[in-house]
Amino acid sequence: MNSTLTGAVAIYLAQVRAELSDLPPGELEDVLEEVSGHLTEVAAEFEQEPTTAALQERLGTPREYAAELRTAAGYPPRTQPxxxxxxxxxxxxxxxxxxxxxxxxxxxxxxxxxxxxxxxxxxxxxxxxxxxxxxxxxxxxxxxxxxxxxxxxxxxxxxxxxxxxxxxxxxxxxxxxxxxxxxxxxxxxxxxxxxxxxxxxxxxxxxxxxxxxxxxxxxxxxxxxxxxxxxxxxxxxxxxxxxxxxxxxxxxxxxxxxxxxxNYNDYSSNPAAYTPDGLALNGMAVSNIYPFDAQGKQVSVRLYDQEGNPIALPRQDCDTHNGRVDPNTTSNVFPHKIVTPDEYGNVDGENCKDSDKAPFIPPPAPATQTTPPTSTPTTTPTASATTRPSVTLTVQPTR
Structure with a gap:
């Protein structure tokens, strides 16, 4: 069988071979040799390599072509069990x-x-x-x-x-x-x-x-x-x-x-990669920070990372809400002011209100254990009736 056939011609020949696979091996190879030569002649009639549709239009489907070969050679129709x-x-x-x-x-x-x-x-x-x-x-x-x-x-x-x-x-x-x-x-x-x-x-x-x-x-x-x-x-x-x-x-x-x-990213080294605002705690985005001093009083601070870069978050105050400031403006001064809605849950643009007061009461600071200072007992000198001179003794080594 001609092995130089390519493209649609080779595919067509393979399909004809499958339709005739029930023939004895020797006879099958003889039939396919003739089919290969015929397909080569048909392909030469086209100006370029024919497509499968063109071959089927010229010769019929592979099953129809194989059926014609069976009839011409006197082989019985193929029946599949x-x-x-x-x-x-x-x-x-x-x-x-x-x-x-x-x-x-x-x-x-x-x-x-x-x-x-x-x-x-x-x-x-x-x-x-x-x-x-x-x-x-x-x-x-x-x-x-x-x-x-x-x-x-x-x-x-x-x-x-x-x-x-x-x-x-x-x-x-x-x-x-x-x-x-x-x-x-x-x-x-x-x-x-x-x-x-x-x-x-x-x-x-x-x-x-x-x-x-x-x-x-x-x-x-x-x-x-x-x-x-x-x-x-x-x-x-x-x-x-x-x-x-x-x-x-x-x-x-x-x-x-x-x-x-x-799974191979180091979350601790780059937490900003997990949130669009650039700050997270336990995988959850942080939108504001409320600092308190040791006595539980709220204070205002500026935050920086270990390299001196500001730890800034987007502002959420009335200026950004009403468009007076770019909504993408950030600040590292905490706490940020947050827009507070009225009793009906609405935010009035003209009478907008914002507050930086923490919406929670911080828990009391843990008590620190202190050690009381060691007191040194004092003795009151007793006055003596007579004052005696002090005597210094010098001990000489014996020989």
């Missing part, structure tokens, strides 16, 4: 579950904001993906995987895919096969392997994981070309990679953190 049709439907159903439900849960894990959610949905998605793919391969019951194309849904899906392929210019299709396919194999494996190790915090070996993932991905791609049953695993993984690769590249380019990457 009921068991094969059931196997094709079940295999296709499990394949669709693996390619949709599994990647859906994986995508939730990728974009989750907590480490626990990432691990849970990631593991769940991969379990569904590989489990459904395994059941799909088992449903084939040893039949040729092309039996899924004999089902109504499989035939419609294949026709839709062929229509999309026909929209790609022939020269671009060749480049995608010769260059784009190996690049895709490397990209999906490298990001998958590196991301797996990064997920569990082993960043030092992420590069090794990326190289190993690329090697495994290339091996799987080559293996799939030899055994189409691997498509039940590879197609869902390609869907996952189609989600993961752009997300990873976007995160790397924008400096953003998607899903599990957030």
């Amino acid at each position: 009921v068991a094969d049709r059931d196997a094709g439907r079940k295999a296709l159903r499990w394949g669709l579950i693996a390619a949709t439900v599994g990647p859906f849960f994986v995508a939730i894990g990728i974009f989750a904001w907590s480490y626990e959610e990432t691990v849970f949905f990631g593991v769940l998605g991969l379990a569904v993906l590989f489990g459904a793919a395994y059941l799909g391969v088992r449903a084939l019951r040893g039949n040729d995987p092309r039996i899924v194309l004999d089902t109504p849904r499989g035939e419609r899906g294949a026709e839709a895919v062929r229509g999309l392929i026909d929209q790609i210019p022939p020269n671009v299709r060749r480049e995608l096969v010769t260059i784009g396919q190996p690049v895709w194999w490397v990209a999906r494996g490298a990001i998958g392997g590196g991301g797996f190790f990064a997920l569990f915090g082993a960043g030092a070996v992420a590069v090794v994981g990326a190289l190993a993932g690329a090697a495994v991905s290339i091996w799987i791609g080559r293996r799939t070309q030899q055994d189409p049953r691997w498509l039940w695993y590879v197609v869902p993984l390609n869907v996952v990679a189609a989600i993961t690769v752009p997300a990873f590249l976007a995160a790397a380019y924008l400096g953003a953190s998607f899903g599990f990457l957030n």
Whole structure:
């Protein structure tokens, strides 16, 4: 069989081969050799490489073309056993579950904001993906995987895919096969392997994981070309990679953190990254600060961080509310004045009122334990009747 056919012609020939797969192997190869030569002649009649629609308009569908060959050669019509049709439907159903439900849960894990959610949905998605793919391969019951194309849904899906392929210019299709396919194999494996190790915090070996993932991905791609049953695993993984690769590249380019990457941010070193106002406490935004001294009296202070930068928050007083001051104006003098509504809950623009009084009563300051000073007892000297001179004794060492 001519192996130089490309594009829609090669796809058409492969579909004709699938329709004639029940013929004896030797006779099948002879028929396909003649079909290959005929397709080459038909393709030469077009000014450029023909599309699938153009070939079907000229020759009919692959099934119709194969039926004409059977009639001309005296072969009986192909009949597919009921068991094969059931196997094709079940295999296709499990394949669709693996390619949709599994990647859906994986995508939730990728974009989750907590480490626990990432691990849970990631593991769940991969379990569904590989489990459904395994059941799909088992449903084939040893039949040729092309039996899924004999089902109504499989035939419609294949026709839709062929229509999309026909929209790609022939020269671009060749480049995608010769260059784009190996690049895709490397990209999906490298990001998958590196991301797996990064997920569990082993960043030092992420590069090794990326190289190993690329090697495994290339091996799987080559293996799939030899055994189409691997498509039940590879197609869902390609869907996952189609989600993961752009997300990873976007995160790397924008400096953003998607899903599990957030777990490696140091909240204590950059709390402003968690709130738009730039100040947070236990993950909650802080809109005002009410300082009190040791005696419980409210005081006014200016706040700065460890590098001398003002810790400023947006003002919320009447000037900003009425537009007399830019609403984005900030101040590091605390407490800020806050607009207070009237008894009906309204804020009158002309008679706006604001206050910096704390809306709460601070708890009493903790008592500090003090140690009473040690008192030294004093003695009152007793007056003596006579005053005696003091005598100093000098002791000499004996010899």
